[in-house]
Amino acid sequence: MKNKYMVLALEEAQKAYKKNEVPVGAVIVKDDKIIAKSHNLKVKTNQIISHAEILAIMEATEKLNDWRLNECEMYVTLEPCPMCAGAIYQSRFKKIYIGAKSNINSNEKIIRDILANSEYNHQVEIEYLNNEKCSKIITDFFSNKR
Amino acid sequence: MKNKYMVLALEEAQKAYKKNEVPVGAVIVKDDKIIAKSHNLKVKTNQIISHAEILAIMEATEKLNDWRLNECEMYVTLEPCPMCAGAIYQSRFKKIYIGAKSNINSNEKIIRDILANSEYNHQVEIEYLNNEKCSKIITDFFSNKR
Numbered sequence: 001m002k003n004k005y006m007v008l009a010l011e012e013a014q015k016a017y018k019k020n021e022v023p024v025g026a027v028i029v030k031d032d033k034i035i036a037k038s039h040n041l042k043v044k045t046n047q048i049i050s051h052a053e054i055l056a057i058m059e060a061t062e063k064l065n066d067w068r069l070n071e072c073e074m075y076v077t078l079e080p081c082p083m084c085a086g087a088i089y090q091s092r093f094k095k096i097y098i099g100a101k102s103n104i105n106s107n108e109k110i111i112r113d114i115l116a117n118s119e120y121n122h123q124v125e126i127e128y129l130n131n132e133k134c135s136k137i138i139t140d141f142f143s144n145k146r
Numbered sequence: 147m148k149n150k151y152m153v154l155a156l157e158e159a160q161k162a163y164k165k166n167e168v169p170v171g172a173v174i175v176k177d178d179k180i181i182a183k184s185h186n187l188k189v190k191t192n193q194i195i196s197h198a199e200i201l202a203i204m205e206a207t208e209k210l211n212d213w214r215l216n217e218c219e220m221y222v223t224l225e226p227c228p229m230c231a232g233a234i235y236q237s238r239f240k241k242i243y244i245g246a247k248s249n250i251n252s253n254e255k256i257i258r259d260i261l262a263n264s265e266y267n268h269q270v271e272i273e274y275l276n277n278e279k280c281s282k283i284i285t286d287f288f289s290n291k292r
Contacts, residue, residue, distance in 0.1 A: 047204060048213045048236045049195055058193060067194045082260045083236060086229025090194045106265045110256070114228045119252045 005029055005075040006099055006131055012039040012052060013077045013137050019044060023137045026052040026076040028060045028069070035072060036060040052076065053084035057091050068092050077134040078102060085111040088124055095125040099134025151175055151221040152245055152277055158185040158198060159223045159283050165190060169283045172198040172222040174206045174215070181218060182206040198222065199230035203237050214238050223280040224248060231257040234270055241271040245280025 005027050012025025016039035028036040036059035041050045053076055061067050069091040077099040080088065088096055096115065101108065115124040151173050158171025162185035174182040182205035187196045199222055207213050215237040223245040226234065234242055242261065247254065261270040 042213070046211070046213055047207055048233060049200060049204065054195060058195065061193055065192070067188070067192055081232055081236070082228050082256075083230075083232025086227055086232055087194060090227070090229060104265050106259070106263060110259050110263070113252070113256050113259070117252055117256070119250050 002075075002097055002127075002129060003131075005034075006077070006097065006129055006134070008034070008037060009075045009077050009099065010131075010133055010137065012037050013134070016040045016052070017137060017141055023141050024052045024076065024078045026056040026074060028056050028072050028074050030064075030069075030072045035063055049083070051081065051084050053080055054087050057087055061091070070094065073097065075099070077131075078138060079107055079128075080111055081107070082110050082114060085114040089115050089117075089120060089122055092122045093124045095127065098126065098128045099131040100138065101128065101130075101135075148221075148243055148273075148275060149277075151180075152223070152243065152275055152280070154180070154183060155221045155223050155245065156277075156279055156283065158183050159280070162186045162198070163283060163287055169287050170198045170222065170224045172202040172220055174202050174218050174220050176210075176215075176218045181209055181215075195229070197227065197230050199226055200233050203233055207237070216240065219243065221245070223277075224284060225253055225274075226257055227253070228256050228260060231260040235261050235263075235266060235268055238268045239270050241273065244272065244274045245277040246284065247274065247276075247281075 009025040009027045013023040017023035024040045036056040038055035073095045075097045079102040155171040155173045159169040163169035170186045182202040184201035219241045221243045225248040
């Protein structure tokens with residue numbers, strides 16, 4: 001199951017890759033149904049908020065007509081940045097599955113401080129899947145850029 | 147100067163208050179000119195990203211036709227949440243002036259880890275102004291809610 005949805009998130013990342021966007025994809029699932037799928041579109045939209053995770057959250061919110069995504073889980077190919085981790089805890093996700101770790105070492109501690117902060121009014125469960133394809137797509141993208 | 151722009155940010159916060167939104171306002175300044183002003187509209191838009199800071203960033207990005215806001219400074223009435231702090235460092239702001247501290251103690255450390263992280267590709271200067279009116283508007287809002 002975990003892998004099924006991560007495969008879909010990876011398909012989203014591939015769409016971003018083809019558009020010359022940093023290849024990150026996200027899928028939101030509730031009760032084993034897909035609520036939203038998205039990929040990074042920062043360059044195309046010229047807006048820093050257009051990361052895969054936030055676009056998927058905006059889509060899910062519209063679909064469910066609620067900014068509270070309590071019973072939802074997110075599958076994302078790459079460890080979220082602090083902006084997206086902040087959006088994920090504020091949307092009250094149940095759990096996030098992360099495909100690959102970021103190459104910024106301090107990022108994991110920061111996002112754990114955000115997602116699992118007992119002082120905030122909601123905590124999100126985190127699971128790293130260490131998916132090789134999720135790592136490879138990012139590495140390939142930046143190798144080709146150089 | 148610092149106070150002049152914080153007064154404008156506070157006027158934005160008051161607009162939010164009147165709309166029954168958590169009263170936070172933000173102003174973006176570049177070369178002593180106002181580029182964008184905004185206030186929290188989370189309830190009205192039903193989207194968690196509609197915090198004052200992010201709405202102001204989106205407006206500034208459109209106005210300057212660039213997601214890089216390098217020479218810009220932000221004045222915000224309340225200490226940003228991690229989502230907004232993430233958006234601020236990614237937009238490459240020069241400096242952020244904060245009117246009042248959040249009542250969530252751990253928030254300051256988290257946003258300092260984000261805004262001043264030497265591992266990220268940009269760091270943002272932070273100055274707390276400890277403005278009493280900025281504290282009062284938030285306290286009043288939540289007192290009236292109870």
